[in-house]
Every structure is written in structure tokens, then in C-alpha cells.
Amino acid sequence: MxxxxxxxxxxxxxxxxxxxxxxxxxxxxxxxxxxxxxxxxxxxxxxxxxxxxxxxxxxxxxxxxxxxxxxxxxxxxxxxxxxxxxxxxxxxxxLIQEQKILIEGLDLTTAFRPSVMKYHVTLSPPTLEDPSPDLTRLLDGLEKVHGPTTDLIFVPLGALRSVPQILRDGNWDVTATVALMPPGRFWLIDLEEGDTSQRLYAAAIDLGSTTVVACIWDLVKGKVVGIASNYNRQISCGEDILSRVNFARKNGLSKLQTLATESINAALTAAANNAGIDRDDIYEVMVAGNTVMTHMLLGIDPAYMIAEPYVPVMRRSINTEAASIGIFVAKNAGLFVFPGVSDYIGGDIVADVLACRMGEREEISLMIDIGTNFEVVLGNNEWMFSCAGAAGPALEGGEVLFGMRANPGAIEKVTIDPDTLKPTYSTINQVKPKGICGSGLIDLLAELLTACVIDRNGLIDTTIENPRVRKGEYFAEYVVVWKEEAGTEKDIVITQNDIKNLIMSKASVLGACTTLMKVAGITHEEIDTIYFSGGFGNYLNKQSAITIGLIPEVPLDQIKNIGNGALMGANIALINRDQRRTLELIARNIAYIELNAEPSFMDEYTQSSFLPHTDLSLFPNVSTLLDRCRLNHPHHSLNGGV
Amino acid sequence: MxxxxxxxxxxxxxxxxxxxxxxxxxxxxxxxxxxxxxxxxxxxxxxxxxxxxxxxxxxxxxxxxxxxxxxxxxxxxxxxxxxxxxxxxxxxxxLIQEQKILIEGLDLTTAFRPSVMKYHVTLSPPTLEDPSPDLTRLLDGLEKVHGPTTDLIFVPLGALRSVPQILRDGNWDVTATVALMPPGRFWLIDLEEGDTSQRLYAAAIDLGSTTVVACIWDLVKGKVVGIASNYNRQISCGEDILSRVNFARKNGLSKLQTLATESINAALTAAANNAGIDRDDIYEVMVAGNTVMTHMLLGIDPAYMIAEPYVPVMRRSINTEAASIGIFVAKNAGLFVFPGVSDYIGGDIVADVLACRMGEREEISLMIDIGTNFEVVLGNNEWMFSCAGAAGPALEGGEVLFGMRANPGAIEKVTIDPDTLKPTYSTINQVKPKGICGSGLIDLLAELLTACVIDRNGLIDTTIENPRVRKGEYFAEYVVVWKEEAGTEKDIVITQNDIKNLIMSKASVLGACTTLMKVAGITHEEIDTIYFSGGFGNYLNKQSAITIGLIPEVPLDQIKNIGNGALMGANIALINRDQRRTLELIARNIAYIELNAEPSFMDEYTQSSFLPHTDLSLFPNVSTLLDRCRLNHPHHSLNGGV
Structure with missing residues (x-):
């Protein structure tokens, strides 16, 4: 060959x-x-x-x-x-670039109540006077340490077959592993000789379309002992989800299913190595992922989600044996996959909602997860509405001339001196700038607005006499970095076209938020907290996000970043089995609003296509800020140049 | 090779x-x-x-x-x-002889409430206005015909994967099969295109150590449509259970497990052929068998049951997927195996108890299952005691010179003219007599007693002058058939040694019954009904059984024969899912009395070693009969010869 x-x-x-x-x-x-x-x-x-x-x-x-x-x-x-x-x-x-992976500290306040337990039991051997069956003897012994419900423990045939030998090989001193298994009862999943009760681990998985993160818990000590991430190997079959579904339609689902399990297995191995434990001691795996990802992971055809009428196969949670889909941890270990709401609001978003606890509070929250696509959930403990849409790639640096992902050399923060129009910026890894990533672009847009370089339509004021503001080859542009300072052969600029794309993206997000608010009949004053989930919120300047009208105006301290909400939610459900019922309720309670079918959305989108919005009364603080800026910097002089 | x-x-x-x-x-x-x-x-x-x-x-x-x-x-x-x-x-x-298989008419009065159901549903296809997930659509459709509990239906991954394709291939017109599956919840086990709701079958299996019987039910029409039996192929590894367990210890369990499933598969095929149905349309299999048989069937080591301290691995019922142990019927079909009480009181006896309903009535019943081993259950709806023992082979024709199994040519009924001592007999299949089977031997013993050929110790009165009563080569004997009439080269006789063996066997059974009665503190007058289960009772002359003291004396019309109680019990549990709970309770409520550990047994055995018993007051009618006989026939003359 x-x-x-x-x-x-x-x-x-x-x-x-x-x-x-x-x-x-x-x-x-x-x-x-x-x-x-x-x-x-x-x-x-x-x-x-x-x-x-x-x-x-x-x-x-x-x-x-x-x-x-x-x-x-x-x-x-x-x-x-x-x-x-x-x-x-x-x-x-x-080549796909190495990407920064952002995992915030896990601030979990949930009760520790995992669904897998190990019990070390010492039994008296059978005698002629007490010839009760092996299983009865074991379960009676277990009842003394486990509680009075042992009678309800289901013993699958595989485990049962091993009982007589292990009891005798272990000289009636054994460790039983009991776990909540499908379809929702405690099973005896393992029996080992001697006392192995201190070796009990479980793993939470964030199955992202780009990155897979595994977080291993020591269920005895109740703490995280290892965390690792790697690429979702499905990327080799297409970067975006649509491409992968098309790949599956063309080449069959099994390759994508295998790549998903391989990605998880690799992340588990890496995390287990970090923790210094054996993967075979992981007794449960909890997965949160979007609807297409979880369909593919489970070998369920996602094809009907990408064509009219856009139908997923299922939205309920799936509980199965990990080995049955090719995830290899402890023998008989269970796998729990988060439920979703619709094709676009998947288990990852349900995990976000679980992680930020918005479904448990009276106060109204708005949760936003922004990527190429965005998802928004609005609500409280009584009601929740959700929607999703395409933000376009601009907010992640795509469709922007010098846009790039949050890789080394990306400008991630920018301020502009309103007098000189000279920018101050920082780059990821502090290397020479190569381009601008999402947070940098949002800063830039906000700063250009408050410096009056652009107006509320986003139009660059080409009358400004400053070398940084120029006509460009096709579009007007603002020079962020001169090529002499940059890691590029050309000046790093933001063009009128880039700004148009950015505004379209941000209008989609804000329009979605205000549409949900309209559907729910609430105003921005009634929103208590806005949560950002995902990597996007990590480096985002909150003021900039409000200034450009990416999100509704709320006081800055009411904007919170939950980081990797999918992983956090998976962790919560992993270590507290009662939360699995909670998340089923969350998934069921979230109403899904199809924006394309919602008459008010187009109007909300159009109004959101201004900076920050046509109606400045919705952005009172931004309004004041803009007034002050306009007052102070009606013109810009060449004096402030370079 | x-x-x-x-x-x-x-x-x-x-x-x-x-x-x-x-x-x-x-x-x-x-x-x-x-x-x-x-x-x-x-x-x-x-x-x-x-x-x-x-x-x-x-x-x-x-x-x-x-x-x-x-x-x-x-x-x-x-x-x-x-x-x-x-x-x-x-x-x-x-070669193992072909054996008569006895199955009585199934007189089942239980409610028809099977655990498998098929539902034909016609769904509206998804639209942009109603893009609910495939599974939600299916379960919503199911709820309309199945009831409000659809939400609780567990959908295993295998079935889920098939949902999108079958819904579309079937043009949203499908049949769903829903079954009670381990560990005790309704599962969606199959989905088929179109309306297949009329094709729904289930099978009850009596897994005997000699014979496997399969009985197929049409769950739509609620009737038996096919029945067939064949040898338990394990016989090739040993005729009795102990030999098979030894075979398993020597050669591994897997061959015996495979032979058990092959025997069941063969019986299912034959019964399906009888019924003219496809084995793939059998959606549940219910198995009743003794404890060793079910251990072997499930691949659970039976070795610890045959050596001190005689411990089975489990006694609870087992619910698993039929295919997981190699029984091939409908994909995902469930298998339910009867619970037992102890190593000797297995699922077959629990099935007997279920079949005769003794655990549901106030009146006290005695249930006896006689083979080489015998099992006895005594009790009512409040309490039950059980015991088991070795009857020895005599009652089945073993250890008796001309004893034989109930095969063609076996003498199955005998009366003896008390004057001439000439017997009148009938043989199975009306062919020339070759030997005497169990029911014939019991008749013979009773008739020899009432004709005063033997006394209450069983001793042949060699002073009787009649050619049929003679000394024989080693033992005194009675000639049942002269060789000229027989299909043998010698006279068919019953010897003093045969009678001794028969009395030892019957003493074991009666001694066990009276021991249980003593343990329970009840007299023979308090016994309402005696049930015989198994082939033994089919041809048994009830009066003869009482005359020799095989069982306690009760009025003849209170002795009932339930035939194949194991199969009947399996049928009941198959067609009425609520009965599975009942039989768990039966299994748990039956106390097991170990005869060897019960001090009174030896005494009861000794007293039972007389015909019918040392204490004739326990057998008042037999006592009267014997008095009358003795009175009428104090002597026998040669005149009544040949």
C-alpha cells in the first residue's frame, strides 16, 4: 500500500x-x-x-x-x-490550531450524594445451620452497612454469576459496588475481593463540538482529582456541526460515533493519568453535550435535525452502560447523558441552567451561551423560555478581516484614547499581535463608538483626520496596529465591513434576548442577573458588551460568568444524584421559542442593529455615556496621531 | 479427523x-x-x-x-x-427410552394480564409547527392507547436507535411492543412498521431435569396455541442432577448451560411449529425449574449446592434478556425465571404452589411432588412449611427387579383377586408386559396387603399355597405375570427385596409429611386437600397410595392431581404479571425444614415403615379395610391357581 x-x-x-x-x-x-x-x-x-x-x-x-x-x-x-x-x-x-481551554474553579455548593457507592462487608461463611444462599448472605451483609433497601437492589446476571467465586476467593471479605443504573434502580454492578472501598471514582464530561473535557472525582474524598481536555476528534470530519451531520449522512454514523467515544476515552485517560488513578476504577460517566453531539455519541441518527422540519430523535436523558457505546471504564459502569430541550437547546444548555441555578430562584435570570451559534434562556423557578440562533462567526473572529480565535497573538483587550484615537491593547500570551479575537473586537466596537469614530449605525466617520482612520482598499477602516508593531505583513485593521458583520452578530443576540423578554412580558429592569456560559464570557469586557448592545443593560455587578457551565452542570449531576431529577424537570420546563417562527423577532433584530439599540431608553447608562463622549470629542485632530 | x-x-x-x-x-x-x-x-x-x-x-x-x-x-x-x-x-x-409426557388440560382461572403488549399507533408526521422529537411523538401517540404512564416507559438505547428509521419507513404508522423488563419497569422493546399488533406470543417453559416442555400463548387471543416437549439434552451429561453437577465441576458449566438453552430452543421451535407461528414473535419466556436447573440455565455455578453446607447462589427470581443466555426469540424479549426457596425446593415447587393455589386459601393443603427425590409443602395463606428428601428410585421402578419407567409395556394398574391371588393388570400402550412402573408397584403393594399376601411389615407369607407365591432364587416373591404371557424371558415377579425398597421409599414420603404436620402442629383431619404434582400422580391409584401409607389418609375426593404444576405455574405467571409478585411472596413465605436436622424425622420415618403406619388410628379407613380383608381371606388355597 x-x-x-x-x-x-x-x-x-x-x-x-x-x-x-x-x-x-x-x-x-x-x-x-x-x-x-x-x-x-x-x-x-x-x-x-x-x-x-x-x-x-x-x-x-x-x-x-x-x-x-x-x-x-x-x-x-x-x-x-x-x-x-x-x-x-x-x-x-x-492545521487546527491549539486552543486555549478555559475551565473556571468549580464552585459547587451541591450536596455530595453520588449515585455510586462501595461497601466493604465481612460475612460469616455458610454453615449447615445457616445455609442461606450466597446472594442472600451478601445482601444481608450489605443491608447492615447500606440501609434497609437492599431488598430492592437489582442484581444483573453478569454480577450474579461472579458472586459465589468472589465470595470464596475473598474468604467472605468483599467490597460491593452499588450504583443507580437504568432504568433507575440500584444495581449491584461489581464485587471485588477484600477492601477496595477507597478506590471509587466518577467522571463528568463536557462533550463540546470542539473540545472534550473530562473531570474526575474521587467519590470517597469528595473532590476533583484530575481534569484534562482534548480535541473532539470529530473535527477531522468537519469543523462545524452541520458538516459533521453531512459527513454522517454520506459516510455513515459509526465513524463519528467512534470518534466521539475515542475523544472521551482519551480525555478520561489523560484525566486519570493526571489524577494518578486507574481508569478501571471510574464507576460512572456523566456527559453533557449539545443535541447533535449526544445523538452522535449514542449512535442515534442526527440527520433529521438538519433538514425541515428539524426533528431530533429524543430529548430525554439517556442512562445506559458505558461499555455499550464503547466508553471503557469500570466493568458495568453506567453512563448518564443529559436531557435536552430541542435540536438547538441541548444538554449543554440544560447543564448551564443547572450550573447557574437560575431554575431554582425566584429572581429572573438571563443565561447566554455565545459561539458561532448562541443560545439564550430566560426565566426563574416558575417558567423558562429559550431560543437559539446563528450569531455568525464574527463574534469569534470569523468573517472579520483580522479576526482570529482566542489563540496566542490575538488581541483580547482594547481601549482607545478618545483624544488621540491611539489604542492600548493586550494579546494572548503577550506575543506580537496577529489579529483580534472576539473579546478584542467587542472592546474595539465599544471604544470606536465612545470615541465617536463610528456612529450608532456603525458607520466610520471618514471625515476624522487621523492616520488611523482611512479609506482602505474596499472599505473605510481603522488601524488597530501598524504592521511594524504587528506579527503580520500588513497593518491590523477593522473595516466598515467587519463592523457591519459584528453588528449583525450582536443584533442577533440582543434581538433574541429582547424577543424572549417580550414573549415573557418582562423588562430589562426585571432581570436580576445575566449569566455568560462558555469560553466567550471569560475575557469579555462586560461594559463593552453593554455599550455595543450585545446584551440588555443591567448593572455590571449583575453580569456573571459561569465559565464552562456544561462541565459544571455535569459535575453537579455526577456528585448529587437527586439533581438528575432536577435537570429532567429543567429540560421539561424550558419552553423553546423558534425565532424564525416568532413574528416579533425580525422587528427586535432590526431595532438591535443599532449601537446599542434604536431605543436608547433601554440603555440609560450607555445613553449617558454616549452623550458625554459626543460632548467631549465632537472632533478628532491629527495632533493625536500614531 | x-x-x-x-x-x-x-x-x-x-x-x-x-x-x-x-x-x-x-x-x-x-x-x-x-x-x-x-x-x-x-x-x-x-x-x-x-x-x-x-x-x-x-x-x-x-x-x-x-x-x-x-x-x-x-x-x-x-x-x-x-x-x-x-x-x-x-x-x-x-439409549435413553422415549418417555410418555403427561400434560393435563390447563385449567387456568387467573386474570389475563400479560406483561407484554403491542400497540399499533398512527402518528402525524412532524412539521415546522410541530417539530417535537421522534421519541416524544411516538410516546405521545402511545399514551393515547396505552394510558397515562407512557412517561415512565424506559427506552433502551438499542430500541431508541431504530426509532427514526422505522417511523419514517413505516410512514408514521407503526407497532410498538412494550414489556415489563428488568429490573421491573416497562420498556419499549421493539418497534415495527405497520400494524403487527396481532402477532404477539409468549412461552412458558417447564425446565425439568429429564424433560423440557414449552407452551406457547397467543397473547392477543389469550389462549394456548402450541405445546411441545423434548428431552433435556443435559441427560447426555448425566441422568441425575448430582451427576450433572459433577460433570460441570469436571468439565465446566458452559456445556450444561448450552445444553439447557438448546433444549429450550428446541422445545420452543417445536411448539412454534405446532402453533404455526414464528419464534421471532415470542416476546417473553417464563421458566420454572428446580434450583440446580435454573442455576445451570443462567450460567450460575451450582457446585456449592452438592457439598456441605449445601448453599445455592440465589433463590430470588431472575429477570434478564432471553438472548443474553442464548434463548433466541424476539429481539430484546425478556426472560423470567421462577424464584426458589432452597437448594431442594426450587422454582418448580413454587410453581406447583402457585398452580394449586394453596397459598391463597385458608384451608390447609399438602402438596407432594414425587420423583427420585420428593418435595412436600404443607400450609395455607398464612404459613407454609416445606421439606425434601430422597425417595429412592423404587417408586419410579428403580431398585426393583422388574421395575421400569412409565414406558410402553409397563404394568401401570394391578388388582389381585383375594381368593385366587390372580392379578388383573393393564400395561401402557396395551402391549405385552415387560415390567412394572411406579403406579403399578403401588397398586401391587396395596393389593398384596389387602389380599394378605404380605403383612403390615411387608413380609410375604410364604406359607400360602399358591404357585404365585414362591421362594425365588434369593428372596421370596410373588409372580405378577408368567413368562408365557410376558414380553420377557422370565416370569415378572415382585420380590421381598423389592417390597423392602418400596416400603423404604414410601416411608420417606409419609415420614416427611407427618414431620411437617408435627412441625406445624396439625393432624391429618385438618388437611383439606392433598395435591400431587408431576407425572407421578397421573396414573396413581389414590386408594392404593393411602392403603400402603404413601400419604396421610384423607377422603379420596380430597386428593387432587395438578399434573405438570411447574408448567401450569409458569403459565399463570406468564399470562398474569401480578402473579409474579405473588410468587415472590410464596417463595419468601415457605419455610424450609431440613429433615436431616429435624429430630422428629427419624421417628416419623420408622413409624411410616409399616403398611400403612404403626399407628392405625391415623388410617381409620385403611384399618377397617384390613380388618375386613383378614376376616374374609385368612388363607389362600391352591384352587385359585394360575
Whole structure:
């Protein structure tokens, strides 16, 4: 079989004739960027042939690269078929970048009441006077330490078969593991010789479409002992969820299912290594993920969610045996997967709601999770409404000329001196700036507004006489970093087009929030707390978010960041079994509002397309701020230059 | 590999060098008699080598056959190893005989409330206005026909995965199968396109150590549609239970487990063929069997039951998936195995108790199941005592010179003219008599007693001048059939030794009954009904049983025969799910009395070693009968000869 060697890493893979170079790269362990899922549509998987023969189904020139690049051997890894031994150069830009993973300290106040328990019991051996059956003897012994409900413990056949031998090998001194298992009763899931009661662990998993995080708890000591994350290996089948569902439709679900379990197994191994424990001592796995992710993980077809009428197969929680889907921890360990609300409001959002406790309080909260898509939940302990939408990639640095993800070199914070228009910024890892990530872009928009560089429509005031404000090649633009200071060959700018995209994104989010408020009949004054969940909120400047009208105006100290809410929610449900009932109730109580079917949404979106909103009375503090700015800086002079 | 050909059937098997001829016979489908479980101890598996080479571990001569037979090539199939191609003659006497299977009409008065149901539902397809998840849609549809508890239906992952495709392939017109599954909740176990609600069957199994009976119910029409039985294939590993447990200890449990499931599968196939249905439409299997049988069926080690302190692994009922132990019916179908009381009082006896309803009535009943071992249960709806013991083989025709099983040619009924001492008898299948089966022996004993041929000690009165009463070679004997009338080369007789063995057997049973009565503090007048369960009672003459004191004296119309109580009990629990709770209670409420540990038993046994008992006041009617007989026939004359 042909061997494909990838440069500069010199990773190799042996593949069949006709395999794509993308297949070969995946086999070689390279995470090549395939936003479109390998459909030849995104042009992100550009590689260069150095030597050897490739074959194509269609001509490649001029679609994603110039004749010059073609002459250098450029091709799309997803469209080129291996036709002999090959040497392929993979530019760094075609690899998925290492990403900052943000996990906040786990501030869990829930009672510690896990669903798995180990009991060390010492039994008297059977005698002619007491010849009760092995199982009766074991359960009677267990009852003394476990309580009077032993009679209700279900003993699956596999465990039962091991009972006589282990009791005798252990000389009637054994440790029984009892766990809440499907469909909701305590099972005897394991029996070990001697006292192993101190070795009892469980794992919470945040199954994100990009990242999988595993958090291991010591259920005896009641604390986290290991945490680790890694890429969701499904990325090799497409960066966004739609691409992956399409991949599944084209190539079958099983590969995506396997990649999901492999990702979880890898995260579990890493976390177990961190903790210095054996993965075989993990007796329960709790997973929170979005609806498509959990469908795929469980091997349930997600195809009907991406075409009209957009129907998931299930939204209830799933309780099964971990090994049954290929997650390998302790024998017979259970797996619990969070319930969801709809195709767009999945278990991750239910976990967010559980984590921020908004469903347990009288005060009204607004919970926002922003990525390429966003989800919003509004409500309290009596009612909850939710919606979801596409924010577009702008808030994460996509569709913005110098936008980038929160990787090293990204400008994450910006202020602009309103007099000189000179920015002050900081970058991730304090390296030379290469671009601007989401939090930086929101700062920039807010600062440009308060510095009167842009107006409430987002239009750049090109009459301003300052070298940073200029016309640009196609659009007016503001220079954030001169190329001499930057890690780039060009000036880092934000263009009128970027600003338009950012405003469209933020209008989607704010419009969704105000639509839910309208549906629920409440005003922004009635909102007690706004929660940000997910990585987005970690570096976000709260004032900037309000200034541009990304979220409704509330006092700054009422905006809270819960970090990885999905992981936190999974942790809560993992260590307190009663919370599983709570989260079923949450999932059932959250009403889902389909924005496209909600007549008021378009109006709310249009009104939100201003900075911060057409109706300034909804943003009284921002209104005051803007008045003051306009007063102080009606014009800008060249004097403040560079 | 060598080929072994068995004559006269010309069945062939290809086996490895070193396999026993017994192995080869089993592979060829021949049921060779191995009472000892293939340990070379019973001498029942005699076959003759016609040609080819065999090997032995030890010399065979003089243990079970004469030099003459050795010269004819006689060997034990369990001890001879295949050492090349072979021709082996199998005499009919070494094959397990075909046995009469007795199943009484099923007189079930229980409510029809099975645990499996099918629901045909027609759903409206999802729309943009109603995009609820597939599962929600299905369960909502189900709720309309099934009731308000659909929310509690557990949907296992396997079934869930099939939901989206089947809903769409079936054009939203489907049939859902819902069943009570372990650990005790309703599961969605199957989903089919279209309306299959009329195809719903379930099977009750009597897993006997000799015979497996399957009874198939149409759960829609509420009636039995097929019944079939076959040998328990474990017989090839030993006729009695002890031999099989020893076989399992020596060779591992898996072969016996496989033979048990194969026997059940074969019975199910035959019953399904009788019914003209597909085995795949059987959605539940209910099994009643003794404790060792059910341990073996479930792959649970029975070894600790046959050595001190005689401990079973479990006595609770087992609910699992049929396929998980190799019983193949409908996908995901459940298997329910009856609970037992102790090693000797198993699920078959619990089924007997359920079948005769003695645990539900105020009146006191005595239930007796007689085989080589016997089990007795005494009690009512408030209390029950049970015990078990070895009756010895005499009551089934073993250890009796002309004793035989209830096969064609067995004398099953006998009366003796008290004047001439000439017997009148009937044989099974009305063929020439070959021997005497259990019911015939009991008749014979009773008739010899009332004809004054034997006294209450069972001693033959050799002073009687009648050719039928003679001294015999070793023991005094009574001639039942002259050889000229018989299908044998010798006169069919009953000897003093046979009578001794029969009395020891009947004394064990009566002694057990009176011991339980003593433990419970009740007299024979307080017993309302005596039930016989099992094949033994089918042809038993009730008066004879009382005359010899096999059972306590009660009016004849209070003795009832429930036939195959195990099968009947299994049927009841199969078609009425509430009865499963009842039988758990029965199993728990039956106290087990270990006769060997019960001080009064030896005394009761000794008193029962008389015909009918030392204390004739316990048998007032028999006492009267004996007085009358003695009065009328103090002597017998030669005149009544032949």
C-alpha cells in the first residue's frame, strides 16, 4: 500500500490506493482543518504535493488557489486521492490550531450524594445451620452497612454469576459496588475481593463540538482529582456541526460515533493519568453535550435535525452502560447523558441552567451561551423560555478581516484614547499581535463608538483626520496596529465591513434576548442577573458588551460568568444524584421559542442593529455615556496621531 | 479427523483423536444413557466396537461385563477414546427410552394480564409547527392507547436507535411492543412498521431435569396455541442432577448451560411449529425449574449446592434478556425465571404452589411432588412449611427387579383377586408386559396387603399355597405375570427385596409429611386437600397410595392431581404479571425444614415403615379395610391357581 509522508512533521501513514490525502492525514494523526466536513467546499485543507502521484475526480485549478499556487503543488487534501507513495507538505495554516481551554474553579455548593457507592462487608461463611444462599448472605451483609433497601437492589446476571467465586476467593471479605443504573434502580454492578472501598471514582464530561473535557472525582474524598481536555476528534470530519451531520449522512454514523467515544476515552485517560488513578476504577460517566453531539455519541441518527422540519430523535436523558457505546471504564459502569430541550437547546444548555441555578430562584435570570451559534434562556423557578440562533462567526473572529480565535497573538483587550484615537491593547500570551479575537473586537466596537469614530449605525466617520482612520482598499477602516508593531505583513485593521458583520452578530443576540423578554412580558429592569456560559464570557469586557448592545443593560455587578457551565452542570449531576431529577424537570420546563417562527423577532433584530439599540431608553447608562463622549470629542485632530 | 459411525442408525460424527465415544455419540445426536454423568460408574453406556481402533485409560474387563461380552467388543462409551475411524454398535438398552409426557388440560382461572403488549399507533408526521422529537411523538401517540404512564416507559438505547428509521419507513404508522423488563419497569422493546399488533406470543417453559416442555400463548387471543416437549439434552451429561453437577465441576458449566438453552430452543421451535407461528414473535419466556436447573440455565455455578453446607447462589427470581443466555426469540424479549426457596425446593415447587393455589386459601393443603427425590409443602395463606428428601428410585421402578419407567409395556394398574391371588393388570400402550412402573408397584403393594399376601411389615407369607407365591432364587416373591404371557424371558415377579425398597421409599414420603404436620402442629383431619404434582400422580391409584401409607389418609375426593404444576405455574405467571409478585411472596413465605436436622424425622420415618403406619388410628379407613380383608381371606388355597 502507498505510504504518505507529511512534512514538516515527517508523520507517515500507509493507506490504500484511492484514499484521500485527508484520510491519510487523519491516519497519521494530523488534525487538518476541514470546516466543510471534507466536501471540497471550504478550501481550508490546502496542502502541497512535494513528490509522488495523486489523482483527482475533478479539476482543481482556480477554485481556491492561483495558478502560482497550483504550480507549487497546491491541492485540497479532501479531494486528492493517493495514487502511489507521496510526500505532502502541510502548511501550519491548514492545521487546527491549539486552543486555549478555559475551565473556571468549580464552585459547587451541591450536596455530595453520588449515585455510586462501595461497601466493604465481612460475612460469616455458610454453615449447615445457616445455609442461606450466597446472594442472600451478601445482601444481608450489605443491608447492615447500606440501609434497609437492599431488598430492592437489582442484581444483573453478569454480577450474579461472579458472586459465589468472589465470595470464596475473598474468604467472605468483599467490597460491593452499588450504583443507580437504568432504568433507575440500584444495581449491584461489581464485587471485588477484600477492601477496595477507597478506590471509587466518577467522571463528568463536557462533550463540546470542539473540545472534550473530562473531570474526575474521587467519590470517597469528595473532590476533583484530575481534569484534562482534548480535541473532539470529530473535527477531522468537519469543523462545524452541520458538516459533521453531512459527513454522517454520506459516510455513515459509526465513524463519528467512534470518534466521539475515542475523544472521551482519551480525555478520561489523560484525566486519570493526571489524577494518578486507574481508569478501571471510574464507576460512572456523566456527559453533557449539545443535541447533535449526544445523538452522535449514542449512535442515534442526527440527520433529521438538519433538514425541515428539524426533528431530533429524543430529548430525554439517556442512562445506559458505558461499555455499550464503547466508553471503557469500570466493568458495568453506567453512563448518564443529559436531557435536552430541542435540536438547538441541548444538554449543554440544560447543564448551564443547572450550573447557574437560575431554575431554582425566584429572581429572573438571563443565561447566554455565545459561539458561532448562541443560545439564550430566560426565566426563574416558575417558567423558562429559550431560543437559539446563528450569531455568525464574527463574534469569534470569523468573517472579520483580522479576526482570529482566542489563540496566542490575538488581541483580547482594547481601549482607545478618545483624544488621540491611539489604542492600548493586550494579546494572548503577550506575543506580537496577529489579529483580534472576539473579546478584542467587542472592546474595539465599544471604544470606536465612545470615541465617536463610528456612529450608532456603525458607520466610520471618514471625515476624522487621523492616520488611523482611512479609506482602505474596499472599505473605510481603522488601524488597530501598524504592521511594524504587528506579527503580520500588513497593518491590523477593522473595516466598515467587519463592523457591519459584528453588528449583525450582536443584533442577533440582543434581538433574541429582547424577543424572549417580550414573549415573557418582562423588562430589562426585571432581570436580576445575566449569566455568560462558555469560553466567550471569560475575557469579555462586560461594559463593552453593554455599550455595543450585545446584551440588555443591567448593572455590571449583575453580569456573571459561569465559565464552562456544561462541565459544571455535569459535575453537579455526577456528585448529587437527586439533581438528575432536577435537570429532567429543567429540560421539561424550558419552553423553546423558534425565532424564525416568532413574528416579533425580525422587528427586535432590526431595532438591535443599532449601537446599542434604536431605543436608547433601554440603555440609560450607555445613553449617558454616549452623550458625554459626543460632548467631549465632537472632533478628532491629527495632533493625536500614531 | 476420525469418523465414528454408529450402528444400526448409521449416524456419523467426525471427532478429534482422543474424544470419547460418548462425545462422538452426542455429536451424532444419539442420547446415550449416562446415569453417572460419564464417570464410568454406572455401566449404562455399553456399546460394541465393530471395527476400528479405540484407546482406554484403564482396563475395562470384568467391571461391567463378562469375558464373553468383552470378546464381542463391549466397552463403556464414556471410557473409550477414539483412536481412528470406528464402527460402533449401540444396543437399544444403552439409549435413553422415549418417555410418555403427561400434560393435563390447563385449567387456568387467573386474570389475563400479560406483561407484554403491542400497540399499533398512527402518528402525524412532524412539521415546522410541530417539530417535537421522534421519541416524544411516538410516546405521545402511545399514551393515547396505552394510558397515562407512557412517561415512565424506559427506552433502551438499542430500541431508541431504530426509532427514526422505522417511523419514517413505516410512514408514521407503526407497532410498538412494550414489556415489563428488568429490573421491573416497562420498556419499549421493539418497534415495527405497520400494524403487527396481532402477532404477539409468549412461552412458558417447564425446565425439568429429564424433560423440557414449552407452551406457547397467543397473547392477543389469550389462549394456548402450541405445546411441545423434548428431552433435556443435559441427560447426555448425566441422568441425575448430582451427576450433572459433577460433570460441570469436571468439565465446566458452559456445556450444561448450552445444553439447557438448546433444549429450550428446541422445545420452543417445536411448539412454534405446532402453533404455526414464528419464534421471532415470542416476546417473553417464563421458566420454572428446580434450583440446580435454573442455576445451570443462567450460567450460575451450582457446585456449592452438592457439598456441605449445601448453599445455592440465589433463590430470588431472575429477570434478564432471553438472548443474553442464548434463548433466541424476539429481539430484546425478556426472560423470567421462577424464584426458589432452597437448594431442594426450587422454582418448580413454587410453581406447583402457585398452580394449586394453596397459598391463597385458608384451608390447609399438602402438596407432594414425587420423583427420585420428593418435595412436600404443607400450609395455607398464612404459613407454609416445606421439606425434601430422597425417595429412592423404587417408586419410579428403580431398585426393583422388574421395575421400569412409565414406558410402553409397563404394568401401570394391578388388582389381585383375594381368593385366587390372580392379578388383573393393564400395561401402557396395551402391549405385552415387560415390567412394572411406579403406579403399578403401588397398586401391587396395596393389593398384596389387602389380599394378605404380605403383612403390615411387608413380609410375604410364604406359607400360602399358591404357585404365585414362591421362594425365588434369593428372596421370596410373588409372580405378577408368567413368562408365557410376558414380553420377557422370565416370569415378572415382585420380590421381598423389592417390597423392602418400596416400603423404604414410601416411608420417606409419609415420614416427611407427618414431620411437617408435627412441625406445624396439625393432624391429618385438618388437611383439606392433598395435591400431587408431576407425572407421578397421573396414573396413581389414590386408594392404593393411602392403603400402603404413601400419604396421610384423607377422603379420596380430597386428593387432587395438578399434573405438570411447574408448567401450569409458569403459565399463570406468564399470562398474569401480578402473579409474579405473588410468587415472590410464596417463595419468601415457605419455610424450609431440613429433615436431616429435624429430630422428629427419624421417628416419623420408622413409624411410616409399616403398611400403612404403626399407628392405625391415623388410617381409620385403611384399618377397617384390613380388618375386613383378614376376616374374609385368612388363607389362600391352591384352587385359585394360575
Amino acid at each position: 502507498p505510504i504518505v509522508t507529511f512534512l514538516p512533521s515527517y508523520r507517515k501513514a500507509e493507506v490504500e490506493f484511492g484514499a484521500t490525502i485527508l484520510d491519510a492525514a487523519q491516519r497519521a494523526g494530523l488534525n487538518i482543518n476541514v470546516v466543510c466536513g471534507g466536501q471540497g467546499k471550504c478550501g481550508k485543507c490546502i496542502v502541497y504535493r512535494k513528490s509522488g502521484r495523486v489523482a483527482f475526480e475533478r479539476q482543481q485549478y482556480s477554485r481556491f488557489f492561483s495558478h502560482g499556487e497550483l504550480e507549487k503543488g497546491a491541492l485540497l487534501a479532501c479531494e486528492a486521492f493517493v495514487n502511489g507513495d507521496l510526500e505532502i507538505v502541510v502548511p501550519e495554516s491548514s | 476420525p469418523i465414528v459411525t454408529f450402528l444400526p442408525s448409521y449416524r456419523k460424527a467426525e471427532v478429534e483423536f482422543g474424544a470419547t465415544i460418548l462425545d462422538a455419540a452426542q455429536r451424532a445426536g444419539l442420547n446415550i444413557n449416562v446415569v453417572c454423568g460419564g464417570q464410568g460408574k454406572c455401566g449404562k453406556c455399553i456399546v460394541y466396537r465393530k471395527s476400528g481402533r479405540v484407546a482406554f485409560e484403564r482396563q475395562q474387563y470384568s467391571r461391567f461385563f463378562s469375558h464373553g461380552e468383552l470378546e464381542k467388543g463391549a466397552l463403556l462409551a464414556c471410557e473409550a477414546f477414539v483412536n481412528g475411524d470406528l464402527e460402533i454398535v449401540v444396543p437399544e438398552s444403552s
